[in-house]
Amino acid sequence: MTIISAEVPASGRARRASGLRSEATILQAAERVFAERGFKGASMSEIAAAAHMPKPNLHYYFGTKEALYRAVLTDILETWLGEADAFVPDGDPAQALGSYVRAKMRWSRERPHASRVFANEVLHGALFIGPYLSDDLRRRVEQKGKVIEGWIRGGRMARVDPRALFFMLWAMTQTWADFAVQVHAVLGVADLSEAAYDAITEEVVAFALRGCGLDADGRPPAT
Amino acid sequence: MTIISAEVPASGRARRASGLRSEATILQAAERVFAERGFKGASMSEIAAAAHMPKPNLHYYFGTKEALYRAVLTDILETWLGEADAFVPDGDPAQALGSYVRAKMRWSRERPHASRVFANEVLHGALFIGPYLSDDLRRRVEQKGKVIEGWIRGGRMARVDPRALFFMLWAMTQTWADFAVQVHAVLGVADLSEAAYDAITEEVVAFALRGCGLDADGRPPAT
DNA sequence: GTCTATACCAGGATAGAC
DNA sequence: GTCTATCCTGGTATAGAC
Numbered sequence: 001m002t003i004i005s006a007e008v009p010a011s012g013r014a015r016r017a018s019g020l021r022s023e024a025t026i027l028q029a030a031e032r033v034f035a036e037r038g039f040k041g042a043s044m045s046e047i048a049a050a051a052h053m054p055k056p057n058l059h060y061y062f063g064t065k066e067a068l069y070r071a072v073l074t075d076i077l078e079t080w081l082g083e084a085d086a087f088v089p090d091g092d093p094a095q096a097l098g099s100y101v102r103a104k105m106r107w108s109r110e111r112p113h114a115s116r117v118f119a120n121e122v123l124h125g126a127l128f129i130g131p132y133l134s135d136d137l138r139r140r141v142e143q144k145g146k147v148i149e150g151w152i153r154g155g156r157m158a159r160v161d162p163r164a165l166f167f168m169l170w171a172m173t174q175t176w177a178d179f180a181v182q183v184h185a186v187l188g189v190a191d192l193s194e195a196a197y198d199a200i201t202e203e204v205v206a207f208a209l210r211g212c213g214l215d216a217d218g219r220p221p222a223t
Numbered sequence: 224m225t226i227i228s229a230e231v232p233a234s235g236r237a238r239r240a241s242g243l244r245s246e247a248t249i250l251q252a253a254e255r256v257f258a259e260r261g262f263k264g265a266s267m268s269e270i271a272a273a274a275h276m277p278k279p280n281l282h283y284y285f286g287t288k289e290a291l292y293r294a295v296l297t298d299i300l301e302t303w304l305g306e307a308d309a310f311v312p313d314g315d316p317a318q319a320l321g322s323y324v325r326a327k328m329r330w331s332r333e334r335p336h337a338s339r340v341f342a343n344e345v346l347h348g349a350l351f352i353g354p355y356l357s358d359d360l361r362r363r364v365e366q367k368g369k370v371i372e373g374w375i376r377g378g379r380m381a382r383v384d385p386r387a388l389f390f391m392l393w394a395m396t397q398t399w400a401d402f403a404v405q406v407h408a409v410l411g412v413a414d415l416s417e418a419a420y421d422a423i424t425e426e427v428v429a430f431a432l433r434g435c436g437l438d439a440d441g442r443p444p445a446t
Numbered sequence: 447g448t449c450t451a452t453a454c455c456a457g458g459a460t461a462g463a464c
Numbered sequence: 465g466t467c468t469a470t471c472c473t474g475g476t477a478t479a480g481a482c
Contacts, residue, residue, distance in 0.1 A: 019465075038347060040264035043457060054467050059459065116346055119401075123339055123346070124261060126404045133408035141409050158433060164426040167406060168395045175394035178342075181349045183390060185356035186364050203387040210381060211434035242447075266475060277449050282477065453478080460471075 023061050026051045030058075031072050035113035038120050039069055073121060073128055076114045079107075081137070087144045093157045094214045097169075101208050104173035105201040115177035141166055158213025165212070172204055246284050249274045253281075254295050258336035261343050262292055296344060296351055299337045302330070304360070310367045316380045317437045320392075324431050327396035328424040338400035364389055381436025388435070395427055 029051035033042045044065055048055040062068040087096050108115050121129055145162030152159050176183060176197075184190060192200070209215065252274035256265045267288055271278040285291040310319050331338050344352055368385030375382055399406060399420075407413060415423070432438065 036347060038261045038263060038343070040261060041347070045457070056467065060465075065458065119346055120261070120343070122402050122405045123342055124259060124264070126408070130404070130408065133405055134411065137405075138409050138411060160430060161423075161426050163410060164423055165430070166409075167398055167402070168427065168430060171394040171398035171402070172391045175390055179345050179390070179394070181353070182345045182356055182360075185349070185353065186361050186389075187386060188357065188361060200384075200387055203384050204391065207383060207388070207391060207434040210436060211430040213433060268475075279449065283447070288476065
């Protein structure tokens, strides 16, 4: 992740433990507030309150609101593709796809704020992470797409455009974080239990595998 | 759509053609700006500029920024489920699901701004349309879910939780509007041609049908 | 109904004490 | 490194002429 450079705090030198802890606290609070309000909607005051410290401290550590936002995004992007590396050419398609979907579902569950910040950023034009999407992400999708094309040529899964497949998988998994409010409203619940979320995860996995022409055991279809 | 009441312009009485035209112009401009910037990020000045008229006119017609935003949302919600009524119990599952997905894909293509405003609203907690989601939408999903459950009981499609299915279908279709920037970045194109979008639409339809255990001709699988 | 000019306030950023 | 007090821009909303 070289496109977005995290702000180096004021001094430009390594700081002591208290500073690092403050910084981490701010980042965490900022992620939550940016997720709830968007970039414009979030105020430094609210982030400061969420981080239990006065406003100027935020400026001391990150300079500007925009720099803080960039730091949050950097933090998010560094993990966004972390679980994505299960696509090895020799691997079993059903196994690889299944664990990819499960990893993405877990990410939505464990870092819903991060998912929403990312969604908000892309939704409004990816002004900050645009270069990252067209360079780094594009390259990765291209690579993994080749693996999938290999599987298709080998008759190991249905013919699915690899890029379209990725967009659909991302959408199907991230929607549980990004649109959680809608999910809760339609289901008539205040929250999803771990058990309920696990059940949903298996629904998504099964749906995605069938969508790729694979049954749960990974057997390719007659087609 | 009774939950959100569109603002009745200043006089409270029907206005003449020029007023109606201005109002429609403002709504259209507002939808676009709200889509690009979010509620907070959008400014009345920018909407006014987009509508080619001075700022106070917006307040004349809609009172406040929030009222204008509500009017835009009402407009969007009225069409959001319009195409959703292909789910008739007697219908063919593959045919019903296919035309539903196609309708949603067309909506994403033709009203991307509307889709983004909606996404942004839900993403940030559905503060304005929350009641609509838990009343009207919930009821509709419940109804259509019964139809799907009937199909499953009749062995006409795979066992898929109907609610989960809807969330996935919405996600898979709306992502092409909401995350268009990401799609373009990863594909390395500035825009999608009609032909390219049609091809993607068929990818999504095929994937969704297989996901439901249906092939393109609507034959249920052995399962 | 349409527009110019302006009141008013929220919020980002900084000065400067400790 | 931490915090109080304050500056100042930008943005909603309105007054009031036409």
